[in-house]
Amino acid sequence: MLDFTEASLKKVLTRYNVALEKAMTPEDAAEELYPKDELIYPIAKAIFEGEEDDVVEGLQAAIDAGEDPIALIDDALMVGMGVVTKLYDEGIIFLPNVMMSADAMLNGIEFCKENSETAPVTKGTVVCHVAEGDVHDIGKNIVTALLRANGYDVIDLGRDVPVDEVVASVVANKPLMVTGTALMTTTMYAFKEVNDKLLEKGIKIPFACGGGAVNQDFVSQYTLGVYGEEAADAPKIADAIIAGTTEIAALREKFHKH
Amino acid sequence: MAAKRYTSMAYASADEMTFGVSKHPVKAGLGLEIGAGYTIPEVNYAPRPEAGASKEKLVKEYERITTDIMARMVQVGFPAVILETEHVQQMSNNPSWGAEVAHAQKTIMEEYHDEYGIKCALRHTIGDIRENRDFLQLRGDKYSVFLEAFEQCAKSGADLLSVESMGGKEVFDHAVLRNDIPGMLYAIGCLGSMDMEMIWSDIAAIAQKTGTVAAGDTDCAQANTAMFIAGGLLDKNLAHTLAILARAISAPRSLVAYECGAMGPGKDCGYENIIIKAITGKPMTQEGKTSTCAHSDVMGNLIMQCCDCWSNESVEYHGEFGGTTVQCWSESLAYDCALMNTALETKNEKVLRDLLMLSDRYRDPQSYVLAYDNAYKVGQAIVKDGDNIYLRAKNAAVACCDIVSEGAAGKLELSRFESKALADAKASLDSLTDDMDKFMDDCLTKYKSEVKVFLPENYGF
Numbered sequence: 183m184l185d186f187t188e189a190s191l192k193k194v195l196t197r198y199n200v201a202l203e204k205a206m207t208p209e210d211a212a213e214e215l216y217p218k219d220e221l222i223y224p225i226a227k228a229i230f231e232g233e234e235d236d237v238v239e240g241l242q243a244a245i246d247a248g249e250d251p252i253a254l255i256d257d258a259l260m261v262g263m264g265v266v267t268k269l270y271d272e273g274i275i276f277l278p279n280v281m282m283s284a285d286a287m288l289n290g291i292e293f294c295k296e297n298s299e300t301a302p303v304t305k306g307t308v309v310c311h312v313a314e315g316d317v318h319d320i321g322k323n324i325v326t327a328l329l330r331a332n333g334y335d336v337i338d339l340g341r342d343v344p345v346d347e348v349v350a351s352v353v354a355n356k357p358l359m360v361t362g363t364a365l366m367t368t369t370m371y372a373f374k375e376v377n378d379k380l381l382e383k384g385i386k387i388p389f390a391c392g393g394g395a396v397n398q399d400f401v402s403q404y405t406l407g408v409y410g411e412e413a414a415d416a417p418k419i420a421d422a423i424i425a426g427t428t429e430i431a432a433l434r435e436k437f438h439k440h
Numbered sequence: 441m442a443a444k445r446y447t448s449m450a451y452a453s454a455d456e457m458t459f460g461v462s463k464h465p466v467k468a469g470l471g472l473e474i475g476a477g478y479t480i481p482e483v484n485y486a487p488r489p490e491a492g493a494s495k496e497k498l499v500k501e502y503e504r505i506t507t508d509i510m511a512r513m514v515q516v517g518f519p520a521v522i523l524e525t526e527h528v529q530q531m532s533n534n535p536s537w538g539a540e541v542a543h544a545q546k547t548i549m550e551e552y553h554d555e556y557g558i559k560c561a562l563r564h565t566i567g568d569i570r571e572n573r574d575f576l577q578l579r580g581d582k583y584s585v586f587l588e589a590f591e592q593c594a595k596s597g598a599d600l601l602s603v604e605s606m607g608g609k610e611v612f613d614h615a616v617l618r619n620d621i622p623g624m625l626y627a628i629g630c631l632g633s634m635d636m637e638m639i640w641s642d643i644a645a646i647a648q649k650t651g652t653v654a655a656g657d658t659d660c661a662q663a664n665t666a667m668f669i670a671g672g673l674l675d676k677n678l679a680h681t682l683a684i685l686a687r688a689i690s691a692p693r694s695l696v697a698y699e700c701g702a703m704g705p706g707k708d709c710g711y712e713n714i715i716i717k718a719i720t721g722k723p724m725t726q727e728g729k730t731s732t733c734a735h736s737d738v739m740g741n742l743i744m745q746c747c748d749c750w751s752n753e754s755v756e757y758h759g760e761f762g763g764t765t766v767q768c769w770s771e772s773l774a775y776d777c778a779l780m781n782t783a784l785e786t787k788n789e790k791v792l793r794d795l796l797m798l799s800d801r802y803r804d805p806q807s808y809v810l811a812y813d814n815a816y817k818v819g820q821a822i823v824k825d826g827d828n829i830y831l832r833a834k835n836a837a838v839a840c841c842d843i844v845s846e847g848a849a850g851k852l853e854l855s856r857f858e859s860k861a862l863a864d865a866k867a868s869l870d871s872l873t874d875d876m877d878k879f880m881d882d883c884l885t886k887y888k889s890e891v892k893v894f895l896p897e898n899y900g901f
Contacts, residue, residue, distance in 0.1 A: 183455075183813065184794040186802070186851065195803050197853045199673040207856075270676065276857060277669070277677040281617040315529050317571045320613045320665060327617075342573045367756055368492030368528040394668075395756070400489065 208275045215265040221247055222258045229262030229290070232282030237290040241297075251298040259290045263331050270414070277324065284331040304335040306358040308420055309351050312341035313362055313393075316369035321393050324413040325361055332417035345375045352385060358423050359387050359408075361416055365394035377404035388433055390419050398440050408433045443637050443699040447826035450721030454816035457714075457746045458789045459780050463721025466703045468653045469561025469599035470553040472520060474705050475723030475748040479780045481773035482522040482563070482708060482725050482751040483509050485766045488758060492530055495537050499544050505757050505766050506545045510552040510560070512767040518774040520559040522600070522725075522749055523549070524708070532567035532589045539592035546597025563655060564598035565707065566590055568606045576610055578635055578898040587642055594650035601647055602707045604660035607635020607899070608693075612662045612686075614891045616669070619682065619861065621837070621868040626883040628662050628689045629833025634899050636696035644701025654702040656722075658710030659690030667711065667806065672736060679861030680738075681844060681854070684806040688840035691715035692822045692832045698722055708751035711743060714810055715836075718819040723748035730772050733765070739807035742800035745793050746812055750776055805858060808847045809840055817843060830876035834869065841866045 186194070204211070216226045221244040228236035237259075244258065245251055266283040269275045295302065310326050312319045319341040326336045337355050339347060352360055360380075364370035373391050380389070389406040392415070401407035408430060410416055419437055427433055450463045462475030474480060491501040506523060513521045523545065531538035542564055549560050566589045570582040577583075590601055608631030615623025636657060647654035658664070666686035670678040691712040698704070704722035706713040708731070713724035724747060729740030731753035737743075744750060752769040762768045783792040793812070800807040808814060821839035825831035844862055848854045854862070873879055884901060887894050 184798050186798065188851065191802055191851055194799060197673065197803075197855070199855045199857075200853045202674070203855050203857075273674070273676050275676070276679060276861075278617055278619040282619075285618075317573075320617075320669075323613065324617070340573055342571075366528060367486045367489050368530065371489035371492060374489075395486065395754075 211274050212265050225258040226262030229283050229286050232286050234286045234289045237286045238293050251294040252300050252302050255294050255302045259287050263287050284327045305333040307335045307355050309337045309357045309360040311339040311343040311348050313364035313369040314344050314372040316364045317341045318365040321363040325416045328417050348376050349379045361390045363393035367395045370396050374404045377406050445826045446719050447823050454813040458793050459747050460784050462723040471559035472561045479777040480520045480749045481777050482749040483770040484524040484754045486754050486756050499540050502541045503544050506548045508764045508767050509770045514556050522561045524563040526565040527567040529567050532569045535589040535592040538589050539596035542593045542597040561599040563600035564593040565602040575895050590646050594652040600653050600655035602655045605657050606661045608632035609661045610893045611887050621865050625833050628693050632693040633696050633829040640697040640700035656702045656706035657697045658707040659694050660709050663687045663690035679858050681805050681858045681862040684809045688818050688836040689833045705749050714815040715819045718816045725749035725751050727751040727753045738804035739800045741796045742807045745797045802851050805844045808852050809843050814843045
């Protein structure tokens with residue numbers, strides 16, 4: 183069988199991921215970012231490690247020490263999740279780490295809510311759905327996890343969602359944006375119908391769309407459409423909206439890559 | 441028909457395998473013999489979004505697509521072509537729509553065959569519509585519609601019957617995003633294989649009744665999801681070492697179609713097909729460098745190494761400078777096939793096969809394992825315990841880890857992330873029981889509680 187010499191192999195391919203890899207391990211990088219407070223540190227670390235039981239144990243210890251459960255959401259859980267999302271954005275950890283951390287964080291938020299009379303304040307509400315006729319929802323599940331990990335309240339309508347249900351949810355929940363994912367070309371046409379019905383009702387919020395067959399050209403065809411190439415773009419678009427970039431054209435300028 | 445498990449390899453050695461030749465060629469459609477000494481372009485396409493608005497619009501769209509492809513093949517002088525229509529959900533949910541499309545397409549193909557003698561066949565890939573908004577509904581009413589779609593298409597002109605089935609996906613989606621190796625084994629190797637046995641026994645029976653060919657399934661819903669999430673070298677969504685593990689585990693799952701009576705060619709996006717060809721000797725369609733219109737991968741040349749049909753995966757129908765998309769991509773596919781067929785006719789096929797393989801062999805752990813020599817080793821691990829759907833999936837995963845480790849000791853470079861994911865996966869596999877009943881019981885308990893959309897009754901539990 184034919185084979186390469188080391189020298190000839192290098193003329194055919196470059197493993198850029200190996201060449202560019204950061205010197206620091208993910209654990210070392212996280213250690214530098216954890217808060218130093220001795221009550222908060224174990225919670226943030228448990229979030230990073232995705233250890234749900236340790237998160238709850240740390241929260242209980244902090245509550246026993248007099249910390250307010252709702253304040254711990256922002257001061258401990260979101261801080262730990264902030265370490266995770268920062269290292270994910272920097273390419274130091276992988277999506278499964280984020281998903282496991284998000285599971286642990288949501289568990290922790292539930293625990294805090296159970297131990298408090300007051301409701302937590304979130305950064306804002308986002309309505310998420312998979313296009314009518316389409317049941318492929320792994321992309322939407324990643325989007326919702328990343329949005330929640332970034333402090334957003336997500337109304338997850340699920341998959342194969344009728345156009346009218348999406349519109350009704352937007353009317354009822356007044357989100358800062360709505361997201362749609364689709365795998366197939368003939369189902370993503372439903373995005374245009376959602377767009378048209380929102381406009382009929384005078385609602386002009388960004389409609390962030392992405393998924394398998396969805397492309398920037400298609401999303402640009404409807405007034406509210408903002409294309410997200412990756413699931414990780416969803417919280418970034420939401421952050422941009424909160425920061426004041428609400429015009430569709432400005433969001434497209436910022437997030438459209440092609 | 442009960443599944444007849446494979447417990448030995450079709451080929452005595454990996455080197456026996458080449459493109460265009462399979463141990464068990466398949467006659468199909470209008471004059472085609474697949475895997476009988478020549479490769480065939482297989483063109484796949486998707487209608488424009490607005491074409492799904494009505495049955496009439498869809499049929500018209502597929503008529504245009506079919507005419508465009510057949511005309512281009514004749515214009516440039518290619519002897520054979522397969523068309524693959526992957527159903528949009530409207531067609532599978534309304535079997536008469538799919539049937540009408542099949543009839544319209546076959547009518548056009550027959551005209552070209554009669555006039556020019558071009559050999560051709562029509563594959564219809566029925567959508568796996570067995571779901572509702574909240575759950576997979578693998579059995580029951582939806583299953584009846586699903587089978588009806590196969591039967592109507594077969595009676596109306598489809599020659600090759602395929603599907604990308606979804607059994608196990610609810611657990612897989614949960615597991616793959618959590619680096620959960622036992623979950624991936626359970627989802628693909630066990631739940632997927634159990635569902636495959638049910639559907640492929642029925643599909644093979646429909647093919648036999650209608651005089652068509654049960655062609656095969658792919659683990660698109662799971663292994664391709666892993667490959668897609670893993671992405672390119674700089675993407676950080678899933679370690680590529682885990683993506684190839686999902687792929688290795690998918691081979692014994694997709695094998696079940698052939699154990700239930702499928703004849704091939706296996707569907708294009710089944711990158712596991714090289715392993716299945718080694719085990720079954722059945723012809724396979726593959727996709728790679730000429731499917732970049734649909735997705736990127738890291739083995740565009742390598743995956744052509746032993747294909748019998750060569751596909752573009754899917755392209756939306758619209759205009760390009762060189763004609764419509766289906767004309768452009770069918771021509772590219774056909775030129776690739778002309779090169780392979782020239783190699784076959786001049787007895788240079790093993791040289792070309794090895795050049796294709798070697799150009800990507802060290803590009804990624806995924807391509808390394810799917811290089812035909814290593815793929816053959818995964819096949820051997822599968823047939824070693826061929827009668828046990830759990831053990832053979834576990835064997836495939838262990839063999840995959842061993843192959844990547846061996847490669848990493850040589851010219852296959854791994855990133856630290858990939859190495860760590862591989863080491864974690866190996867440790868996880870080492871701790872697993874060999875007792876299938878215990879594994880199944882433990883997983884049933886675990887995933888019933890962790891995955892709220894997992895309905896055990898889908899699998900007959």
